[in-house]
Amino acid sequence: MNDDVVERAIKSSRDPQVFRALLASVKRNVGFLSKKPILMEVCGSHTWAISHTGIRELLKDEVELISGPGCPVCVTSPGEVAQMIELSYRPGVIVTSYGDMIRVPGRGGSLEASRAAGNHVEVVYSAMDAVTIAENNPEQQVAFLGIGFETTAPAAAVAVELAKARGLGNFTVYSAHKLMPPALRAILSLPDLNIDGLILPGHVSAVTGRKYFDFISDYAVPAVISGFEACDILYAILKLVKKIRARDFSVENAYPRAVRETGNTKAMAEISKVFRPSDAFWRGLGNIPLSGLELNTQYSSFDAKVRFGLPPVVEEPEPPGCSCAEVLSGRKTPRQCRLFGKACTPSNPVGPCMVSSEGSCRAHYVFGR
Amino acid sequence: MRCCNDDNMYGTHGYEAGNCGTRINHITGNNPPIGSGNARGNAGNPLRRRDGRVLLSHGDGGLLTRRLVEDVFLKHLGNAFTGQMDDSARLPLPPGAEIAYTTDSFVVDPIFFPGGDIGKLSVLGTLNDLWVSGALPLYLSAGFIIEEGLGFAELEAIVRSMGEALCSCGVSLVAADTKVVPRGKGDKIYINTSGVGVIPPERKMQRKALPGDRVIVSGTIGEHGLSIMALRTNVDPGSLTSDCGPVGPAVDELFRSGVQVHMMRDPTRGGLASVMKEVAELSACDLLIRESQIPVRPESQELLDLLGLDALYLPCEGRVVAFVGPGPIPEGWSEIGEVRDGSGNVILETKYGGHRRLGLLEGAPLPRIC
Numbered sequence: 001m002n003d004d005v006v007e008r009a010i011k012s013s014r015d016p017q018v019f020r021a022l023l024a025s026v027k028r029n030v031g032f033l034s035k036k037p038i039l040m041e042v043c044g045s046h047t048w049a050i051s052h053t054g055i056r057e058l059l060k061d062e063v064e065l066i067s068g069p070g071c072p073v074c075v076t077s078p079g080e081v082a083q084m085i086e087l088s089y090r091p092g093v094i095v096t097s098y099g100d101m102i103r104v105p106g107r108g109g110s111l112e113a114s115r116a117a118g119n120h121v122e123v124v125y126s127a128m129d130a131v132t133i134a135e136n137n138p139e140q141q142v143a144f145l146g147i148g149f150e151t152t153a154p155a156a157a158v159a160v161e162l163a164k165a166r167g168l169g170n171f172t173v174y175s176a177h178k179l180m181p182p183a184l185r186a187i188l189s190l191p192d193l194n195i196d197g198l199i200l201p202g203h204v205s206a207v208t209g210r211k212y213f214d215f216i217s218d219y220a221v222p223a224v225i226s227g228f229e230a231c232d233i234l235y236a237i238l239k240l241v242k243k244i245r246a247r248d249f250s251v252e253n254a255y256p257r258a259v260r261e262t263g264n265t266k267a268m269a270e271i272s273k274v275f276r277p278s279d280a281f282w283r284g285l286g287n288i289p290l291s292g293l294e295l296n297t298q299y300s301s302f303d304a305k306v307r308f309g310l311p312p313v314v315e316e317p318e319p320p321g322c323s324c325a326e327v328l329s330g331r332k333t334p335r336q337c338r339l340f341g342k343a344c345t346p347s348n349p350v351g352p353c354m355v356s357s358e359g360s361c362r363a364h365y366v367f368g369r
Numbered sequence: 370m371r372c373c374n375d376d377n378m379y380g381t382h383g384y385e386a387g388n389c390g391t392r393i394n395h396i397t398g399n400n401p402p403i404g405s406g407n408a409r410g411n412a413g414n415p416l417r418r419r420d421g422r423v424l425l426s427h428g429d430g431g432l433l434t435r436r437l438v439e440d441v442f443l444k445h446l447g448n449a450f451t452g453q454m455d456d457s458a459r460l461p462l463p464p465g466a467e468i469a470y471t472t473d474s475f476v477v478d479p480i481f482f483p484g485g486d487i488g489k490l491s492v493l494g495t496l497n498d499l500w501v502s503g504a505l506p507l508y509l510s511a512g513f514i515i516e517e518g519l520g521f522a523e524l525e526a527i528v529r530s531m532g533e534a535l536c537s538c539g540v541s542l543v544a545a546d547t548k549v550v551p552r553g554k555g556d557k558i559y560i561n562t563s564g565v566g567v568i569p570p571e572r573k574m575q576r577k578a579l580p581g582d583r584v585i586v587s588g589t590i591g592e593h594g595l596s597i598m599a600l601r602t603n604v605d606p607g608s609l610t611s612d613c614g615p616v617g618p619a620v621d622e623l624f625r626s627g628v629q630v631h632m633m634r635d636p637t638r639g640g641l642a643s644v645m646k647e648v649a650e651l652s653a654c655d656l657l658i659r660e661s662q663i664p665v666r667p668e669s670q671e672l673l674d675l676l677g678l679d680a681l682y683l684p685c686e687g688r689v690v691a692f693v694g695p696g697p698i699p700e701g702w703s704e705i706g707e708v709r710d711g712s713g714n715v716i717l718e719t720k721y722g723g724h725r726r727l728g729l730l731e732g733a734p735l736p737r738i739c
């Protein structure tokens with residue numbers, strides 16, 4: 001697609017008139033369904049945008065919009081969080097992390113509390129920044145906390161390769177990266193699953209390509225890849241509503257200006273060069289085989305788990321009273337958690353879903369009425 | 370020292386605000402205040418020869434402290450009036466005047482950003498607080514906490530832009546202090562400023578928004594926070610610069626327009642949304658804000674989208690939000706909403722017609738990960 005077309009598409013994806021037309025169309029088409037459809041998105045940016053644009057409120061009578069395991073910070077398991085905190089207490093270690101992660105409560109407090117206790121925790125905005133810190137602090141060990149999905153993993157892979165090329169013996173990645181398909185399979189196999197359609201993540205799909213998600217049709221749940229502008233999301237919802245009615249279970253791309261059939265093959269190659277799939281714990285979904293990424297053997301000297309001799313991650317309990325596990329698997333809405341807005345607020349979060357701007361508890365709290 | 374040639378902005382009010390330029394009544398080092406400031410004449414500046422960095426001994430109150438004060442601070446912040454170096458400044462004020470007095474500390478990282486630096490920010494941040502309280506700023510004090518190792522070139526650039534900001538606002542620096550802390554005990558430089566102003570009777574406000582008021586802002590929002598965030602995240606800010614600037618001119622225009630001004634705030638930390646929430650609660654009213662009317666530069670919007678940030682929660686450093694009664698508002702101001710009966714809620718009507726509640730900023734604004 002040439003730039004002009006993309007430009008125009010982006011403009012119209014924010015056009016309030018286009019939005020109103022789409023909204024009316026969604027409402028009309030929902031009228032043909034036998035019940036109010038429940039749609040799940042699995043992307044923190046969608047969680048945020050659906051609340052931020054007011055779509056959740058505008059469609060409250062027609063569509064129930066719930067969040068699945070799409071928030072990188074939230075799906076990081078309590079066992080992983082505990083190891084990250086523990087790592088920050090090791091002498092001579094600088095832990096570098098995306099900002100949201102440092103406020104997540106876990107066994108041993110939080111990275112923020114660890115920093116206040118005098119340990120070295122640095123907020124970075126990209127894996128590259130962590131490499132720079134390693135270069136500037138040759139005496140210290142610098143561990144980067146790699147979280148997120150197919151979207152953030154390529155950057156972490158590039159950082160590892162860069163560190164290798166520069167001969168940085170003090171840089172490691174603590175990989176808590178997750179892969180989307182195994183988690184979706186786990187969600188779709190839940191016996192008490194109650195969703196009518198999936199809004200698929202546009203950013204992940206831009207890396208992986210549309211085909212990557214074809215397996216979803218085996219579960220007879222319609223799925224549509226969506227962008228992030230207000231009209232993109234409504235358009236995806238409209239397509240889903242129509243597919244539900246037509247019982248069309250193909251995986252459709254409603255974000256063609258960014259997502260191709262096969263995605264970004266270079267980024268995917270980066271991932272598989274540095275990482276290999278491994279079993280991983282997800283908050284809310286437990287241990288899912290081959291749903292995470294660990295460093296390949298030839299990069300194992302950059303693996304924080306190897307360098308620091310960390311034991312395998314184990315199941316850890318959720319913070320007492322916190323329903324993040326249920327919220328992340330679509331079995332509870334944030335408001336059904338009894339701590340929501342009472343003991344748990346963004347200033348004093350009990351679970352990660354209230355910490356991250358991509359978390360659904362936070363979105364419901366901040367944008368709720 | 371160099372100086373601009375503005376007239377005293379507030380001469381018409383009959384308050385002596387000092388001429389353009391800054392007046393220092395006392396400047397102290399880490400411990401003892403230094404005596405007279407007449408030992409300058411330092412052509413081959415010894416400070417800069419010492420590898421060009423601030424050392425711990427620049428703060429010990431001895432000769433090096435005096436050199437630092439004279440070669441950097443007095444050079445840019447002193448003027449012809451400097452000379453009554455004393456332990457405290459004695460300031461003339463009009464009899465019976467209501468005084469506004471405020472203080473703020475500046476710890477911004479990075480210390481230089483497109484459109485300003487920590488020096489300019491520390492002067493204007495405090496002066497802006499005075500202006501939005503209806504005051505005409507007269508005097509400023511400044512305290513510097515400098516981390517050992519800060520380069521003189523950087524320090525001088527910061528102090529120079531303080532001098533320029535003071536100058537352009539016709540305000541005098543009347544007291545200052547410098548401390549140097551060991552490397553690692555601070556982050557380059559922290560500046561605290563306090564400001565004093567006088568509130569003329571015609572600028573007294575009821576400090577409460579009233580149902581029926583309009584909510585107006587003096588310019589586009591979010592640029593300061595966004596340009597800082599772009600630097601921190603290594604994103605090219607393009608043509609975007611901080612809005613760091615004096616709000617005096619916009620406030621003057623507003624008062625001159627004759628519209629009834631009930632309350633003003635400058636949306637710094639926490640952004641426009643947090644300030645509106647505070648005002649709504651304080652006034653026990655609801656605010657209805659229309660997203661489509663909030664002025665945001667197109668180049669800001671691009672960056673906001675890229676970083677996943679909300680302009681409503683990013684600090685501005687040269688904007689005012691005012692709550693005003695009926696009447697035409699001056700050019701440059703935009704109406705963004707209205708005040709209604711209620712109980713302290715701020716409701717945003719999105720540009721798509723949805724509604725969401727705006728609360729106080731909770732946790733620092735961070736770019737999204739995915």
Ligand code: SF4
Binds near residue numbers: 322349351352355
């Ligand atoms: S409201 Fe708080 S405690 Fe409850 S599920 Fe959400 S994050 Fe966990």
